[in-house]
Amino acid sequence: MGGGRVGRGTLRVxxxxxxxxxxxxxxxxEGHRRVERxxxxxxxxxxxxxxxxxxDLVEGLEVVPRRELTHRGGTFTExxxxxxxxxxxxxxxxxxxxxxxxxxxxxxxxxxxxEELLAAGIDVVATVxxxxxxxxxxxxxxxxxxxxxxxxxxxxxxxxxxxxxxDMAPEALRRRMAHGNVYxxxxxxxxxxxxxxxxxLTALRELALLWVADKVDESMQDYRAxxxxxxxxxxxxxxxxxxxxxxxGETLIRRAARIAARSAGGDVLAxxxxxxxxxxxxxxADLATQRQLVETLGGSYHQVVGDDVPRALLEFxxxxxxxxxxxxxxRRSRWGALLGGPGIGSATIRGSGDIDVHLVTHAQAGxxxxxxxxxxxxxxxxxxxxxxxxxxxxxxxxxxxxxxxPQLNLISDVLLYLxxxxxxxxxxxxxxxxxxAVSCSMLLNYYFTPPLHTFNISETNxxxxxTVFLVVAASVSSxxxxxxxRTRQAxxxxxxxxxxxxxxxxxxxxxxxxxxxxxxxxxxxxLDDVTLLERSGPADRGTFTVVATATATAGxxxxxxxxxxxxxxxxxxxxxxxVRGRPLRAEDQRVVGAFAAQxxxxxxxxxxxxxxxxxxxxxxTDRMRTxxxxAVxxxxxxxxASAKASVTSLRSTDVAWSxxxxxxxxxxxxxxxxxxxxLVDNLLDMSRLTAGAMTVQRRAVALxxxxxxxxxxxxxxxxxxxxDVPDDLPEADADPxxxxxxVANVVQNALRYNDSDVPVRITxxxxxxxxxxxxxxxxxxxxxxKLDTVFVPFQRLGDTDNTTGxxxxxxxxxxxxxxxxxxxxxxxxxxxxxxxxxxxxxxxxDPHDAEPGRRERADPAAAQGVS
Numbered sequence: 093m094g095g096g097r098v099g100r101g102t103l104r105v106x107x108x109x110x111x112x113x114x115x116x117x118x119x120x121x122e123g124h125r126r127v128e129r130x131x132x133x134x135x136x137x138x139x140x141x142x143x144x145x146x147x148d149l150v151e152g153l154e155v156v157p158r159r160e161l162t163h164r165g166g167t168f169t170e171x172x173x174x175x176x177x178x179x180x181x182x183x184x185x186x187x188x189x190x191x192x193x194x195x196x197x198x199x200x201x202x203x204x205x206x207e208e209l210l211a212a213g214i215d216v217v218a219t220v221x222x223x224x225x226x227x228x229x230x231x232x233x234x235x236x237x238x239x240x241x242x243x244x245x246x247x248x249x250x251x252x253x254x255x256x257x258x259d260m261a262p263e264a265l266r267r268r269m270a271h272g273n274v275y276x277x278x279x280x281x282x283x284x285x286x287x288x289x290x291x292x293l294t295a296l297r298e299l300a301l302l303w304v305a306d307k308v309d310e311s312m313q314d315y316r317a318x319x320x321x322x323x324x325x326x327x328x329x330x331x332x333x334x335x336x337x338x339x340x341g342e343t344l345i346r347r348a349a350r351i352a353a354r355s356a357g358g359d360v361l362a363x364x365x366x367x368x369x370x371x372x373x374x375x376x377a378d379l380a381t382q383r384q385l386v387e388t389l390g391g392s393y394h395q396v397v398g399d400d401v402p403r404a405l406l407e408f409x410x411x412x413x414x415x416x417x418x419x420x421x422x423r424r425s426r427w428g429a430l431l432g433g434p435g436i437g438s439a440t441i442r443g444s445g446d447i448d449v450h451l452v453t454h455a456q457a458g459x460x461x462x463x464x465x466x467x468x469x470x471x472x473x474x475x476x477x478x479x480x481x482x483x484x485x486x487x488x489x490x491x492x493x494x495x496x497x498p499q500l501n502l503i504s505d506v507l508l509y510l511x512x513x514x515x516x517x518x519x520x521x522x523x524x525x526x527x528x529a530v531s532c533s534m535l536l537n538y539y540f541t542p543p544l545h546t547f548n549i550s551e552t553n554x555x556x557x558x559t560v561f562l563v564v565a566a567s568v569s570s571x572x573x574x575x576x577x578r579t580r581q582a583x584x585x586x587x588x589x590x591x592x593x594x595x596x597x598x599x600x601x602x603x604x605x606x607x608x609x610x611x612x613x614x615x616x617x618x619l620d621d622v623t624l625l626e627r628s629g630p631a632d633r634g635t636f637t638v639v640a641t642a643t644a645t646a647g648x649x650x651x652x653x654x655x656x657x658x659x660x661x662x663x664x665x666x667x668x669x670x671v672r673g674r675p676l677r678a679e680d681q682r683v684v685g686a687f688a689a690q691x692x693x694x695x696x697x698x699x700x701x702x703x704x705x706x707x708x709x710x711x712x713t714d715r716m717r718t719x720x721x722x723a724v725x726x727x728x729x730x731x732x733a734s735a736k737a738s739v740t741s742l743r744s745t746d747v748a749w750s751x752x753x754x755x756x757x758x759x760x761x762x763x764x765x766x767x768x769x770x771l772v773d774n775l776l777d778m779s780r781l782t783a784g785a786m787t788v789q790r791r792a793v794a795l796x797x798x799x800x801x802x803x804x805x806x807x808x809x810x811x812x813x814x815x816d817v818p819d820d821l822p823e824a825d826a827d828p829x830x831x832x833x834x835v836a837n838v839v840q841n842a843l844r845y846n847d848s849d850v851p852v853r854i855t856x857x858x859x860x861x862x863x864x865x866x867x868x869x870x871x872x873x874x875x876x877x878k879l880d881t882v883f884v885p886f887q888r889l890g891d892t893d894n895t896t897g898x899x900x901x902x903x904x905x906x907x908x909x910x911x912x913x914x915x916x917x918x919x920x921x922x923x924x925x926x927x928x929x930x931x932x933x934x935x936x937x938d939p940h941d942a943e944p945g946r947r948e949r950a951d952p953a954a955a956q957g958v959s
Contacts, residue, residue, distance in 0.1 A: 101210040103252040105189070108221040109300035110293050112265055112274035115219040115258040116140075116187055120149040122217055123185050127153065132182040136209070136216075137171035137202075139187045145273065153185070161194045164787055168194045173205045176214070183215045190224035190244040203248050220249065222300040235295045236287055257304045262293035329358035332409045333386075333418040337364060340420045341382040347452050348418045349389045360391030361412055365404045396616050397680065402439035407618045409447055416448045478520010482528035485512045490535045505540045506561050509533075513565040517572040525569030533562050606694045610646035613671070613687045617680055620673035621647025624691050625654065627666040647672075661685045663692035734764035788911050792823040792935035793831060795856050795865060802835035809843050817856035817865070824863045824932040826912045831932070834916070837905040838867045838928045845871035845926070862931045870925040874918065902928075 104122075108115035116138060123133045135155040140146040156179060159172035170193050176184055186209075191202040199205050206216050223232040227246045233239045249255060260268075268274055269288060333348035335341045345362060352358030364379060383393040398404025409417050419437050441449050489512055493505060509532040517525035537547055537558060549555045610622045623645045654660040657670035661684055669688035676684060738761035741747070742754065749757070796817045803810035824831070835854075842852045846869040853868045902916075909916040914932035921927045 099213055101213050101215040102254075103206070103210055104215075104217045104254040104256070105249050105252045106217070106219045106256055106258050107249065107300060107304060108219065109257065109259045109297045110223075110265060110288075111221055112268060112288075113258050113260040115221070116146055117149060118256070118258050119185055119187065119217050119219050120146070120153070123153055123183070124149075126183055134176065134179060134181040134184055136176050136184040136186040137188075138185060139191075143273070154181075156184075159197075161196050163194050163196060170194055170197050171202065171205055173198050173208055176209060177212055180212070181214060183217060184209055186216055186218045189218045189220040189248065190242045192242050201244065203244050220244065222296060222303060225249065225303065228299050228303065231299065232296070236292045238287055255304060257300055259297060259300065262290045262297065265293055266290070329416065330361060330412055330414040331358060331416045331418060332361045332363055332405070332412065332414040334405055334420070335362055335364045335379065335382055336420065337379045337382075338420070339378065341378060342385055344418055344420050344452055345382060345385050345389065345391075347450070348416075349391065351416060351418065351450070352391075360386065360389060361394060361414065362386040362391055363394045363396060363405065363408050365401045366395060366397050394615055395612075396618065397683070398618075401436050402443060404618070405436075405440055406443050406447070408615065411615065411618065414447060416450060417444065418450045418452060421451050421453045475520050475524065478516055478524030479527065481519055482516045482524040482531065485516065486528060486531045486535055489532075490539060494539060502536075502540055505536060506558075509536055510561060510565060514568050514572075517565075517569040522569045522573035525572070526566060529562055529565030529569070532565070533558055536561070606691060606698065607646065609687065609691050609694060610669075613669075613684060614646040614673075617671075617676065617684065618673065619647065619671050621645065621649055621651060622669065622671050623647075623651040623657075624663060624695065625651070625668050625670055627668070659684070661688035663688040664696065667692045667695065731764035731768040735761045735768070738764070788827050788830065790825050790827050790912060793826045793828050794819075794823050795821055795863060798828060798831050799835060799854055799856075799865070802832045802839065805832070805836045806840060806843070809840070812843060812846075812851050813839060814851045814853045817854060821856050822858050822863055823935040824914075825935040826914065826932050830908045830912060834905045834908050834930060835865065835867075837902065838916070838930065841902055842867050842869035842871070842926070842928065845869060847871060847925075858934070861934050863934055864932075865930040867928045867930070868921055868925065869927075870921065870923075873920060873924055873926050876920065 106115040106118045120138065123135070127133050133153060135150060135153050137158065138146070138150055138155075140150070156172060156175050158169035159175070161168050161170060171186065186202065186206055189203045189206060193200060193202060193205070199208070203218075206218060209216050222228060223236075223240050224243055225246050226243045229240055229243050265274075266288060329352055331348045331352045333344050335344065345360070348360050348362075352360045362382065386393050394408065396404050396408050398407075405417065408414075417440065419440060422437055437449075437451050441451075486509065489508060493500070493508065513525055513528045513532055516528040534547070537549065538545060541549055541558065542551065549558070606624070610624065613619065614622045651657050651670045651672055654668055654670050656672070658672050658674065659670070659676050659681060661669045661671075661681070663669045669684070669691055671684065738757040742749070742757050742761075796819045799815055799817050803813055803815070806813075839852060839854065846852050850870040853866075855866045855868070857864050857866070906916040909930060909932075912932060914930065917929050917931070919927045919929060
């Protein structure tokens with residue numbers, strides 16, 4: 093026995109690329125290997141599907157007896173979770189994680205049974221096919237045409253400690269099937285011609301490989317984060333393309349996509365660095381267009397905030413384990429490059445390390461301005477330029493003015509020196525301008541103010557001129573510096589709004605939930621992890637818990653408390669967003685605070701949506717109950733009163749009834765009770781449909797046989813119907829009894845509103861994989877905008893007058909048709925009237941095996957034998 097284990101068990105999943113590749117074989121083979129090593133192994137549940145080789149492999153392993161359940165008159169077996177827990181083995185083998193348990197079982201899904209075993213410390217080895225994963229279900233349906241009824245969340249398999257792909261070439265799998273190792277001989281041809289076509293199997297195989305590749309990549313990233321590995325591991329090509337928002341972006345994106353395409357499975361990640369100095373020149377319209385192009389090419393778009401663009405790019409690339417970085421060639425001209433120093437490309441190459449950097453030329457390369465942009469904030473480089481200009485420009489101007497013609501007086505000299513001071517202020521700001529002002533005033537005094545070549549000033553006007561010059565120079569320098577500060581603040585606000593705008597757009601487009609929001613915060617500010625915590629007690633002494641750790645944590649590990657975080661931001665009354673990785677500047681904290689508020693709002697919205705979803709069925713039930721009470725008050729009493737009156741009259745001894753009167757009273761009672769029975773049957777069936785408990789027994793049905801039986805149920809009214817249903821129509825896949833009721837209800841409704849001079853017509857036809865019955869009347873018809881109102885129960889054409897019936901016929905008919913996998917739709921009859929179209933799928937010889945999952949199953953227990 094394997095008792096005494098502590099902690100959660102481990103989960104190993106064999107993921108099958110397609111049914112029949114041998115995942116159950118692999119699981120059982122591992123079970124035998126572990127038994128040979130002395131491990132306590134039991135078979136919790138294995139589905140053999142009648143395959144002798146699988147049954148033989150079960151021999152030699154201890155099998156926990158299954159639990160028997162009775163459902164709708166049938167007996168089914170499921171894994172006995174209690175028995176496995178009581179046995180407490182070291183390892184349990186459980187087949188088909190996506191299986192739906194029979195109603196009445198401990199859990200709705202088998203993977204939930206496995207969760208209980210893992211929580212009890214039992215290791216589990218399980219199997220599942222890729223087509224049952226929720227994320228690829230719609231893709232599988234498009235490829236194969238078969239909708240999988242049994243699905244499980246991807247998170248269940250992603251949380252497994254080990255996932256191993258069981259793969260097989262399509263041709264090899266088809267040979268295995270042809271040899272009878274998957275299906276019995278009578279099913280092989282149909283299966284090979286439908287679901288198991290080479291193209292289908294190839295597509296399923298690719299889906300499985302890509303899914304497992306993502307899982308492996310996720311595990312590798314967790315390992316790198318846990319061990320603090322910063323270097324790039326070139327296990328998979330990831331190409332990061334840097335976007336400036338300029339017109340060259342599309343060229344860079346397409347080049348990056350071609351680079352990634354040369355290595356199978358390469359990823360393209362476009363990133364835009366929002367700088368706080370406002371020098372990016374980003375066009376929001378161009379960025380939006382480029383984002384759409386990236387996503388069209390299968391890549392992803394990201395945005396980060398950083399003053400040092402090369403550093404921000406490299407931090408992002410290393411965080412994503414990128415192998416290549418694509419940059420555009422500098423748009424600066426040669427003079428711009430000479431005066432501006434090394435550009436972003438050069439700085440990125442110097443710090444790239446083992447990341448390959450591609451500099452891509454484009455039409456805009458070398459077309460930038462020659463001088464540094466002066467409208468932005470004053471960087472250190474510009475201040476250095478300002479000091480150099482303040483030191484060199486005044487002496488150079490003096491050398492030019494000393495031998496100048498005598499026509500230039502002191503006023504002209506002052507204006508020229510003032511121009512130099514203004515230029516220095518524009519380039520370097522306040523301090524270099526003040527240095528230039530002092531230098532220029534001294535040179536003016538020494539070389540151009542009498543007496544020359546001394547620092548004395550003989551005239552009052554000259555002294556005033558030099559004083560005014562110094563004041564003006566200082567004032568201009570101060571204004572320029574203030575403008576630079578305001579520009580820096582405006583640029584920072586622009587970067588923040590651009591980041592928040594990108595986030596808001598993603599949220600509004602439904603591209604990201606709570607987890608995506610936190611991931612945006614993490615990558616935008618180069619953080620290690622971002623976690624949303626919820627206070628579990630009072631605000632003054634409550635402890636914190638991670639809100640849904642699997643979905644509300646971005647990064648390697650969740651931060652367990654605000655005390656262990658680098659910064660915390662309130663996100664709601666009981667919520668706080670905590671970040672770790674690096675200290676945040678005050679400007680960054682303001683933006684992260686906005687993210688935190690959005691995270692709290694998203695969580696609140698998701699919880700409200702869950703509450704609304706939970707309350708919706710209750711509200712619908714309450715509306716149904718209210719409508720039922722209002723509708724059946726008359727319809728239940730009327731036939732009951734008629735039957736009661738007839739029976740009371742017959743029992744009366746005060747009147748001697750004739751034979752004809754007695755027959756009339758008995759007929760009235762009989763018809764009233766029949767009407768009452770039909771009403772009760774309809775109500776019960778509507779209740780079963782609403783509760784999802786309607787039993788549907790589908791088989792091949794000939795429509796030309798069902799229609800006459802339905803008309804017989806209508807009695808004499810059936811004679812007013814013309815039938816044109818060819819006897820060579822394909823058989824429908826339907827429940828004969830339910831289909832008969834649908835036809836009878838629809839025809840009865842048509843007769844009620846039809847012109848008495850024109851008979852109701854029933855025609856049959858086939859279209860592709862569907863067969864159709866059309867019930868045509870020549871009544872008043874229904875306006876196009878009210879066609880769907882006829883299917884609302886307990887009303888007639890949108891009113892609440894139920895004196896002529898409870899209004900359930902068409903609502904029940906549509907529900908029964910959909911339960912059989914069909915549809916009931918209204919159309920206008922040409923020339924006036926209404927046509928009701930009953931469409932049903934064409935019956936197949938063995939649809940379960942020809943295309944697994946193709947048929948709708950009303951009974952979850954029918955999933956017992958699906959591999």
